[in-house]
Amino acid sequence: MRRKAWVLLIILAIATNLAGCGAKGAKEIVSDLSKRSEELESYISHGKMTLYTGEEPLEYEVEVWYKKPHYYRVALKNVKKDIVQILLRNDDGVYVLTPHLKKSFRFQSDWPESSGQVYLYQTLMNSIVDDQKRQFQAGKKEYQFEVAAKYSINQNLTTQRIWLDENLYPKKVDVLNADGEVMVKMEFDRFKAEPSFDKDAFDTQRNLNSLPDESRQTIAKAKGKEPEKEPVQAITPGYIPAGTQLLDEQTIQSPGGPVVIMRYKGKQSFTLTQRHPQEVEASLPVFGKPVELEQTIGVWLELGDKNRLAWTYNGTDFELLGDLPVEEMTQIANSTFDQPIK
Incomplete structure (x- = not known):
């Protein structure tokens, strides 16, 4: 019996050791x-x-x-x-x-x-x-x-x-x-x-032209339209910082079409502009970073004493400009999604 007990103990010890070898701490x-x-x-x-x-x-x-x-x-x-x-x-x-x-x-x-x-x-x-x-x-x-x-x-x-x-x-x-x-x-x-990539895998122009077929068809159908002649369907943000309110709203005509400008004044003043999207390739010598909003990706930039957050959603280019931290600007931007058109 004693010999059998020792054998069982040895088997258990070996099994425990083997189990431990498979898992890392x-x-x-x-x-x-x-x-x-x-x-x-x-x-x-x-x-x-x-x-x-x-x-x-x-x-x-x-x-x-x-x-x-x-x-x-x-x-x-x-x-x-x-x-x-x-x-x-x-x-x-x-x-x-x-x-x-x-x-x-x-x-x-x-x-x-x-x-x-x-x-x-x-x-x-x-x-x-x-x-x-x-x-x-x-x-x-x-x-x-x-x-x-x-x-x-x-x-x-x-x-x-x-x-x-x-x-x-x-x-x-x-x-x-x-x-x-x-x-x-x-x-x-x-x-x-450790995959290998094509030489131009990270090339800007290649990625700018990388569209699925269904997206290309949608764009082809839309090319006949001239949205710049149509009025901008403006949206009012659902979130406004405390102590801030709408001062005025106006629509101006630019070379690219109408632009709606909303100016907010108060403790945290800012300006929100909305326009039809334009094809653009911009290179800005300022510090910034991409910001993942709830429905799209925005671009946040430091412009001297002002900050700028720009994004495109549902056929409209938005630009938010003001002396606000990025967290506050992000909250304002997120509050424009799925808001009713004015």
């Missing part, structure tokens, strides 16, 4: 991620991002291309609107491209280092590595980390849960507010490490 994973973030040469990821910040969930298809040292291409498709916008970083700078409108904005920026996003693998790795108060759980063929969320545009997002597969590639991310509610969900369905 938090310390080892953090070390591996730190090393990978420095050595990763390239990757392609794809998935679905869902935002729960508005009245209804908003879905984006997200595809990311990355090539060391600083090349990024992020294609964001608004599933409901069937519109694609591209965030691009190459040797010439950072761009926000809207291919179906032939719009291109280039500006000085340290994006994405200054404002990482939930769909970027580097952001997720750095969030895990940098948070000394991280929480860790090992599951079956996956690892879960709970770390602080650091998204400067939305201070209400406080925590993120990150799931990695057994190869430490991203599977899913939940970003929560202070009440523990999921506000952003990112689900990855594909991840390929």
